[in-house]
Amino acid sequence: MASRTITIPRLLHVGPDCLSDLAPLLSEHFDISRVCVGSGPGPSREFASTVEHGLTRAGARVVGESGLIGRLDQAAELAARTIAEEVTLLIGIGGGRVIDTVKLAAARTGTDFISVPTTISHDGISSPVASLTYEGRLRSSYAAAMPAGIIVDVSVIALAPPRTLRAGAGDLLSNLLAIQDWQLADRRGEDDFDAFSAMIAETAARPLLNITDLHTPASHELLAKGLLLSGLAMAAAGTSRPCSGAEHLVSHSLDEALGKRAALHGEQVALGCLLSAAAHESPLLGELKTLYGRLGLPSHPADLGISMGELTKAVLRAPSTRPERYTVLTELLDGDGRQLAEVLGEAFGQRFTAPGSPLRRSPAASISSTSPGAR
Template sequence: MPLLARTITTPLAVEVHAGALSHLGTLLADRRISAGGEVAVVVGPGVGKAAAERLRDGLSRAEIITITAGRHSDALELADKLRSRNFDAVVGIGGGRVIDTVKYASFRQGLPMVSVATSLANDGIASPVASLDRDGHSISYGAHIPIAVIVDLDFVRQAPIRQLRSGVGDALSNLSATADWQLSHDVTGEPIDGLAMALSRSSAEAVLRHPGELTDDDFLTSLADALILGGTAMAVAGTSLPCSGACHEIAHAVQENHPDAATHGEQVGVGALFATHLRGDSRMFEAMAATMKRHALPRTPGDIGLSVDEFTAAVAYAPRTRPGRYTILEHLNLDGSALRARITDFVDDLN
């Protein structure tokens, strides 16, 4: 009987625990990523720089590069710097903006990239996507999935609590994204990948149901696992659909029109909760709302500094941020007054 299988791209190594950074040199050698430590260690101006200093003894041949991060031009500038030496790999240490900048720069240079996350604000720590600002817009660029992912809980605990809440919002949004993907499959025939769906949905459910507090190591491990599996789900599917639906359309619309309103994870969390309300999925809506409340996440437009009218305008604009996507927003296709009424009901149900 023939055995049919597929090959999927995943990180060679994943380490999530306190003190994980101290194992980086060993991991690079054992996984044949860099036997001699000829790597570029790229950091932002924040905690990543302090983390890189810990590596000097174990990776004496590494070159530490400090960058500004988050813009497409930053990634191109870093790509130019990476041409200066024959590096075996690039190690990005920091939060989401640093990781995405390093991810895209290393992809441009054809170099493997090791992601060392010092915060858990979004699933970019392990995804094949780099979100970078260009001409006033946040644009998602395709890239290789990191060859290894390290999450050192010692550093994660030092991150602002808001970043952890953002990560929870990003993880929970996968429950809405997978529902949108299923809807698109049912209505338009959009191809669906069951393995990617399972990875994204089950990891988000683990965060949804976890009883721990936001700063407990066990909860942080589950959150890191969820964000890593979300990134892996995108690599499996070859698309961001398992992690990006109406929730991200809304977030991108809010970001474009109110750039200081909230973090990305907070925006997608509110977007996911509203999209779930639109679907009429009361069980999931109540579970998500309860988890978000317990971890003190924003849940309503007012919680992220927007009026009902401002949020209505953002949601109306949202489908334009991802043309071709079919989500609950495109499915219902509500006009302005109907949309405002649904948002008002959504806010009332949370109060």
């Protein structure tokens, strides 16, 4: 096989209190003569303003674009503005929605893009994909480009709601299960496993298993770097495979079913990881449960306001959210309802094994007859 080329950011900076003085960092690598700073409707606006003042002080011409909430039309509008105003550098400051909006505008106009996440709740902060909504429909993924630079101010990350950190941990841990799904798909002849990108994804996630407290600067840095490496693993693989398996399908399915009641992506993925670990009969299940207890990650659907019945339905529909992705769910749902019920029991501590009783009445059992169609 010929060697491959991976685009990686030219600039990576992870450190405290850096937003007010980005000009020296940026001007070393980029043309900052005309900068557009994109932010969201919430607290990210204030951080954007700090960045804008610093850049203006350094002599850059700066324009701001606030209120970005992850809509495709906003990305198109921003792309038009980038062209019309001859913007040389786009900066996205905020959560995933802001970053994805600016990322797509940058990719489609060929403009350098700097990702400045204010929360680290998922691995989209460094991926070449933008997930946006169009005309009120569910989010879709659009091909974008890797950010040319990534700046993580860990002091800002520390101010974000604690659940964003837990979600980030969930999204990072999913690499460990996604890799098992990928290997399974490879064994079944349904995909080609790539050991190199899987190694990056695993190396990014493993250190998280030893964390005792999510609220220390060292943990924030570990989490940020792990999520950044996940983006790199996906870029190396040319697919989200190293970081997205059955647990992600469950989360996508929950998004569809719950609408506005859906929890954060990484929180739902964390739940999906338990299910996937149980389905793989992986020793990781015990490790994850202990870790979740220590860090406060959701270890039962009820922790996210989701009923067991809702979760079960979402699991049954999960493979249909991405039919081409072969995972452990593909095989689990081929079995009888009892198998799924047992896995749910293993994952979430509920037992459905008594013959003729809870299994017969459980949502898993009653819906299982439709599972082939759901696949």
